[in-house]
Amino acid sequence: MSYVSPASLPTIACAAGGTGGHLFPAEALARELKRRGHPVVIYTERRGAAYTQALAGLDHVVLPARSLEGGLSGKLAAGLTILRATAAARADMRRRDVRLLVGFGGYPSFAPALAAKSRALPLLLHEQGARLSMANRKLLRFADGVATSFPDTAGLDGFDAARIVDTGNPVRQAILDARGDYPLLDAAALLRLLVVGGSQSARVFGEVVPPALLQLPESIRQRLQVSLQYKGDATDQIERTLRAAGIDATVRPFFEDMGARLRDAHLVITRAGATTAADLLTVGRPAVLVPIPAGGSRDEQRRNAETLAAAGIGWCVPEPELTPEHLSTLLADAFASPTVLPDAARASAALGRPQAASTLADLVQSTLARHT
The missing domain is CATH 3.40.50.2000 (Glycogen Phosphorylase B;)
Structure with missing residues (x-):
């Protein structure tokens, strides 16, 4: 039986690596979108799932993940893991009728991003650092927009400046x-x-x-x-x-x-x-x-x-x-x-950006509107 959202607003997905540096901004955005009435799901891996307090009350899916580091055998194993995670994410997105994905970096965000693009969904990337991370660099060619935390973020040469928005980096409510x-x-x-x-x-x-x-x-x-x-x-x-x-x-x-x-x-x-x-x-x-x-x-x-x-x-x-x-x-x-x-x-x-979660949520909603 297909999944039907009880809410009238579209479902948004976030994908984040397993460290707090990736997961906490995803949590902050997810809670802001949920406050606005959007159903939200976070895709992460086992390390991210260990942040139980950050994920409390939020739907989340734990996907298999493996770094691309290592020799040929390691890269082959990572490729197979990414394929499995992409298939699982794609099936979950179809079940939830996800309409947009926000990727927060880390190699576990790669498979959900590929799944989203395979379903022709808009993809936003959020970069927390002053330089584009490796995962976000790999996904840049698929991105419909990039949200940055610093006004001058390195690694975006050649990307359409009109699709780059300096939102700041969302932080937890305790902060x-x-x-x-x-x-x-x-x-x-x-x-x-x-x-x-x-x-x-x-x-x-x-x-x-x-x-x-x-x-x-x-x-x-x-x-x-x-x-x-x-x-x-x-x-x-x-x-x-x-x-x-x-x-x-x-x-x-x-x-x-x-x-x-x-x-x-x-x-x-x-x-x-x-x-x-x-x-x-x-x-x-x-x-x-x-x-x-x-x-x-x-x-x-x-x-x-x-x-x-x-x-x-x-x-x-x-x-x-x-x-x-x-x-x-x-x-x-x-x-x-x-x-x-x-x-x-x-x-x-x-330099603080306390409204970053709200600003990023605005960008999510405006991107959705353009692709509807």
């Missing part, structure tokens, strides 16, 4: 709820430092940040309140060592209340993923950005970090330069100045 004034920063105030490594954490932060903090002057250590995300065996030992040095430290593998901690932070040390950048800009917080030290398709973090640092929101520190001595000096100078961090916070907030 929107964290917006507000920059926390008071004076000689008597606490200095709140948030250290997070993105959805995959960052072991280097647990290795470099604690000794850097121990090298700070005592006058700064006594005012520090540190939230450090660290996934490792030494979590308790790191916390005890920092507390013994007079630092109010909380070290956890994961923070459920990330929005509240970001709201309260004076400074953030973090990776430079696109969703992390969108969260920072939405709330308006300065940051020390440490891009993942990888080339090729993952080099977008370096570009994100350099773009944001050039805009004045903080510092880009390549991981090879992230030594305890360098970081300690940077932090001491920033915390000692009455203007450096507030000025960076204002620059960050000026």
